[in-house]
Amino acid sequence: MSNKAVLIGEFRKFFKFLIQEMKPRGKWLTPFNIISIPIILLGLVILFFRFTKGLGSVTNLSQQFPWGFWIGFDVVTGVAFAGGAYIITFVVYVMRVEKYHSIVRVTVLNGLLAYIFYAGALVLDLGRPWHIINPIIGNSFGYNSVLFLVSWHFLLYMIAEFVEFSPVIAEWAHWEKVRKFVSALTLGAVIFGITLSMLHQSGLGALFLMAKPKIHPLWYSEFIPILFFVSSIFAGLSMIIFEGIISHKVFKDLIGEKSHYSYEEIILGLGKGAAIAMFVYYFFKALIFIHEKQWVLINDFWGYWYLVEVIGFVLIPCFMFAYAVRNRSIGIIKIASVLALIGIILNRLNISVIAFNWDVANKYYPSWQEIVVTLMVVFSEIWAFRWIATRMPVFSKEN
Amino acid sequence: MNRRNFIRTTATISIAALPLGKLNAQENKEKKEFVGVLVDTTRCLGCRLCEVACSEEHGNYVPDVKNDHALEKIRDTSEKQWTVVNRFETKNGEVFVKRQCMHCWQPACTAACLTNAMFKTKEGPITWDGDKCMGCRYCMVSCPFDIPKFEYNKWNPKIQKCNMCYERLQEGKKPACVQACPKDALLFGIKRELMEVARHRVYSYPDKYVHKIYGEHEVGGTGWLYLSAVPFEQIGFRTDLGTTPYPEYTKEFLFSVPLVLFGVPALLFGLNLLTDRKNELNKNERWENE
Amino acid sequence: MEFYYYVNIFETKGLEYLLLICFLVLFILMVRYISTSDKKKS
Numbered sequence: 001m002s003n004k005a006v007l008i009g010e011f012r013k014f015f016k017f018l019i020q021e022m023k024p025r026g027k028w029l030t031p032f033n034i035i036s037i038p039i040i041l042l043g044l045v046i047l048f049f050r051f052t053k054g055l056g057s058v059t060n061l062s063q064q065f066p067w068g069f070w071i072g073f074d075v076v077t078g079v080a081f082a083g084g085a086y087i088i089t090f091v092v093y094v095m096r097v098e099k100y101h102s103i104v105r106v107t108v109l110n111g112l113l114a115y116i117f118y119a120g121a122l123v124l125d126l127g128r129p130w131h132i133i134n135p136i137i138g139n140s141f142g143y144n145s146v147l148f149l150v151s152w153h154f155l156l157y158m159i160a161e162f163v164e165f166s167p168v169i170a171e172w173a174h175w176e177k178v179r180k181f182v183s184a185l186t187l188g189a190v191i192f193g194i195t196l197s198m199l200h201q202s203g204l205g206a207l208f209l210m211a212k213p214k215i216h217p218l219w220y221s222e223f224i225p226i227l228f229f230v231s232s233i234f235a236g237l238s239m240i241i242f243e244g245i246i247s248h249k250v251f252k253d254l255i256g257e258k259s260h261y262s263y264e265e266i267i268l269g270l271g272k273g274a275a276i277a278m279f280v281y282y283f284f285k286a287l288i289f290i291h292e293k294q295w296v297l298i299n300d301f302w303g304y305w306y307l308v309e310v311i312g313f314v315l316i317p318c319f320m321f322a323y324a325v326r327n328r329s330i331g332i333i334k335i336a337s338v339l340a341l342i343g344i345i346l347n348r349l350n351i352s353v354i355a356f357n358w359d360v361a362n363k364y365y366p367s368w369q370e371i372v373v374t375l376m377v378v379f380s381e382i383w384a385f386r387w388i389a390t391r392m393p394v395f396s397k398e399n
Numbered sequence: 400m401n402r403r404n405f406i407r408t409t410a411t412i413s414i415a416a417l418p419l420g421k422l423n424a425q426e427n428k429e430k431k432e433f434v435g436v437l438v439d440t441t442r443c444l445g446c447r448l449c450e451v452a453c454s455e456e457h458g459n460y461v462p463d464v465k466n467d468h469a470l471e472k473i474r475d476t477s478e479k480q481w482t483v484v485n486r487f488e489t490k491n492g493e494v495f496v497k498r499q500c501m502h503c504w505q506p507a508c509t510a511a512c513l514t515n516a517m518f519k520t521k522e523g524p525i526t527w528d529g530d531k532c533m534g535c536r537y538c539m540v541s542c543p544f545d546i547p548k549f550e551y552n553k554w555n556p557k558i559q560k561c562n563m564c565y566e567r568l569q570e571g572k573k574p575a576c577v578q579a580c581p582k583d584a585l586l587f588g589i590k591r592e593l594m595e596v597a598r599h600r601v602y603s604y605p606d607k608y609v610h611k612i613y614g615e616h617e618v619g620g621t622g623w624l625y626l627s628a629v630p631f632e633q634i635g636f637r638t639d640l641g642t643t644p645y646p647e648y649t650k651e652f653l654f655s656v657p658l659v660l661f662g663v664p665a666l667l668f669g670l671n672l673l674t675d676r677k678n679e680l681n682k683n684e685r686w687e688n689e
Numbered sequence: 690m691e692f693y694y695y696v697n698i699f700e701t702k703g704l705e706y707l708l709l710i711c712f713l714v715l716f717i718l719m720v721r722y723i724s725t726s727d728k729k730k731s
Contacts, residue, residue: 056551063475063548066536094667096674127534127549127556131514140514140531146649147537148513149656187671195663199656206652210507210541210645213637225652272723279719283712290704325723 014173021391036379043376046369047124055127058369064357065364070125072352074374076204077345078118079154080228083236085111085161086197087273093190100266105168105394106247107240109385112161117381119154124373146206153200160193172392201232208351216355218297218306221288224351230284234277235344237270238317238337245334247389254395268325271333274340275321282314302358309350313343433504433523434568435614435622436577437593438497439600440634441607442584445470445484445495452579453482453499456564470495473635478548481561482576489629496634497576497585500525500546500561501614502622505644508538508547516558517547523590523622524563532558543618543640563622593624600626619644 050058061068088107091097123129134140135148136155142148163185170179205228212220221227248263289295297303320336323329353364366374388394447464454461460479462469470486475498477483482499506525508517516532519525527547534556538547550556564574572578577587586593594615601608613631614621618640625631632638 052554054550054552054554054556059551061551063477063539064545066539066549090667094671094674096671122535125535127536128529128532129534131531131533134514134531134533140516142513142515144510144646144653145513145537146652147511147535149653151513191664191667191671194667195660198663199659202652206649207537208540209648209652210511212645212648213543213640214540222648222651275723276720279716283708287705287708290701290708293701322719322723326725 017173032382036383039372040376040379040383043373046373050124050369050373055125058367058373060364060367060370062362062364064360064362065353067125067352067356068364069353069366069370069374070121072349073345074118074121074377075125076352077348078114078121079204080201080232080235080344080348081239081341082111082114082118083197083201083232084240085164085236086194087233087236088240089164089190090194093187094194099269102395103240103244103266105165106243106389108161108164109168109388109394110239110243112158112165113381113384113388115154115158115161117377117384119158121374121377122154146203146209150200150203150207153196153203157193157196157200160189160196163189164193168392168394197232198229202226202229204228205351211356214357215351216302216358217292218294218302219351219355221292223284223288227281227284227288230277230281231344231347234274234281234340237274237277238340238344241267241270241274241333241337242341247395251389251395254389264328264330267330267333268328271321271336272325274337275318275325278314278318278321278340282310282318285310285314302355305350305355309343309346313339313346317343431521432589432591433622434563434588435502435523435590435593435624436563436574437586437588437597437624437626439584439586439626440494440496441626441628442582443484443495443497444582444584445486445493446581447484448579448581449497449576449585450480450482450484452575453561454480456567456575457481459559476546476548476560478550478557478559481559485635487629487634489633491628494627494629494634496625496636498635499576499623500563501544501617502561502563503618503644504620504622505618505646507541507543507618507645510646510649511537511541513537520565522565522568524565524568525560526562526565527558527560529557534558541645543637543645590620590622590624597624597626613638616642618642619647 046058055061059068059070085108088100088104092100092104123132126132135142135151163182166182167179167186170176170182202225205224205226208215208220208224209222244263244267298307317336317339320332320339324332324336357363447462447469450462451464453459459481462480470484473485473487474483482497484495484497487494487496502523502525506517506519509515509519509525511517512532513535514531514533516528516530517525517538518528534549536547536549536558538558539545539549546560548559550559564572564576567574573587577585586596588596594612597612601610601612607628609627609630611627611631613625613627613636614623619642625636627634630638
């Protein structure tokens with residue numbers, strides 16, 4: 001009896017706390033809010049039409065281009081960008097490199113939110129989303145499908161990331177016992193999460209293995225899964241650098257000088273990792289280029305476009321990272337990380353949209369509604385991130 | 400009972416108890432040969448009665464074949480029509496080619512489907528189940544012939560494609576298009592027998608046909624087979640698809656998944672233990688040094 | 690219609706191994722290039 005009363009009391013206290021935390025903090029009319037609120041509202045209107053009138057009413061998808069910007073950018077690119085979480089947890093929890101401990105929480109939060117929002121954007125693209133539960137339960141296990149694997153891994157990885165992040169939530173809600181319990185699960189969740197990441201990062205590439213006659217031969221290779229995995233490493237690292245620079249400006253007062261490794265040192269370390277990963281990736285590309293004898297394809301528009309991607313946005317940022325690390329230049333690292341991210345966007349979009357059915361007369365290009373909805377997804381992710389980052393102890397190190 | 404006898408009797412009993420014989424019998428009963436259709440493009444007149452019959456059978460858009468001049472341009476199957484006939488101008492004159500799902504032996508679409516909504520029935524036709532499909536359109540991405548079509552302008556979209564009139568086959572009838580063909584350009588049957596017919600025609604009239612039966616080996620073999628008087632590239636067929644069944648392209652990746660899931664966690668855990676040991680050693684050394 | 694002839698699927702193997710050797714040499718140079726500065730300054 002008294003136990004129950006205590007429980008109800010606790011629950012009420014937590015509920016009050018939650019209500020109090022829901023309230024917005026700080027100024028309302030920031031430039032970011034002024035831009036993002038109308039776009040999110042507009043996106044919701046577009047989504048209303050999308051769910052009542054069908055995908056064709058707001059997208060430029062066609063029978064020849066069943067997957068467009070929502071899959072190619074939101075899901076395939078977004079998940080590559082979220083790769084930072086598995087790399088940092090590997091370095092910190094598995095290899096026990098203390099240097100990066102101070103960015104673990106924020107990176108895991110970014111990864112978790114990226115999966116919830118970007119992989120969640122998959123639901124918007126499904127024609128019959130009320131059946132999304134079918135591959136998870138029931139008698140409809142399509143084990144033979146790469147997408148089956150990818151969707152299961154999304155789900156499991158979100159759970160693993162949530163477990164990795166849950167100590168922060170418990171700390172925020174002052175649940176000391178829960179915090180101790182979930183902290184003990186961290187290493188298990190990390191190991192499971194890294195394994196899942198390896199598989200679904202490459203699985204996103206493996207999705208396109210059966211589209212062999214449709215993808216331009218310069219981008220199609222039986223090694224797409226390996227290329228996707230390796231490129232997700234430097235995509236994740238570049239994203240951490242990029243996000244770190246922004247959040248260092250925006251959340252300046254939240255980031256204390258708790259870590260005795262300076263922020264600069266961390267960025268340089270990440271840049272070093274990115275340089276090496278990109279170097280290896282470039283030679284993977286070169287190996288495939290030789291193996292498939294692709295030099296006969298290089299002397300036309302698609303060949304030049306391929307060179308732009310591989311040299312302009314892989315090799316050059318790779319050298320920039322290396323140069324910046326040697327000369328300890330944060331400025332060049334920033335530029336290199338942006339170039340590397342553009343390179344990832346180009347690569348993923350090339351495979352899923354641009355060089356997909358490259359010889360078809362009616363090429364696909366995203367409609368403005370598709371772009372607005374994509375922006376909506378990105379902005380709402382930033383909103384969620386900001387809400388959590390200003391309330392939970394995300395930028396601190398203790399664990 | 401001595402020992403040898405005992406062993407002998409138990410051995411005989413256990414072998415008899417093994418359901419080997421039964422298994423074999425079942426296998427034979429379950430084994431149904433895949434059916435298909437042989438299309439002889441030299442016989443087709445382009446009357447498009449197959450289009451009408453198909454749409455009537457499945458409640459789709461019925462084209463007005465006399466007045467719509469649809470043959471003037473090359474069409475693709477659509478979410479409204481599961482089959483279309485196209486006209487190609489070749490040096491042998493006009494050639495009409497019917498287009499629909501090829502009903503591959505090892506279909507890419509069913510391998511792509513994560514809910515088993517695309518399903519290869521044991522008789523051969525590939526069917527679609529709306530209660531399972533979640534509309535991801537991965538089948539459309541994977542199909543080498545670009546056959547599955549999606550209803551983009553409905554809130555409750557379906558994947559539309561030929562199902563070889565699976566309901567009619569269950570009743571022992573032929574597909575509607577085959578039934579409707581006035582010139583015997585379409586021949587329905589078991590693929591093994593259709594191949595014999597097709598080869599017989601090619602060998603009997605070696606000058607009339609090109610010596611290739613499209614669908615014999617393409618993407619691992621298809622249910623629909625085509626004969627032609629002109630090279631297949633000239634009448635709208637892709638001849639660069641290869642003979643590998645499409646699911647083979649993802650087979651290696653899918654096989655490696657359990658391997659990674661077995662091996663990598665153990666490897667990571669091992670790495671973690673190693674680093675821990677190193678830290679401990681460092682501490683101990685320091686202890687001794689002090 | 691179908692042609693039968695020999696296709697050497699390992700035709701580029703020599704070039705691939707050559708690339709591998711180049712890669713290893715360049716990789717060592719790259720790692721040395723990146724690592725030396727760290728010691729120098731910190």
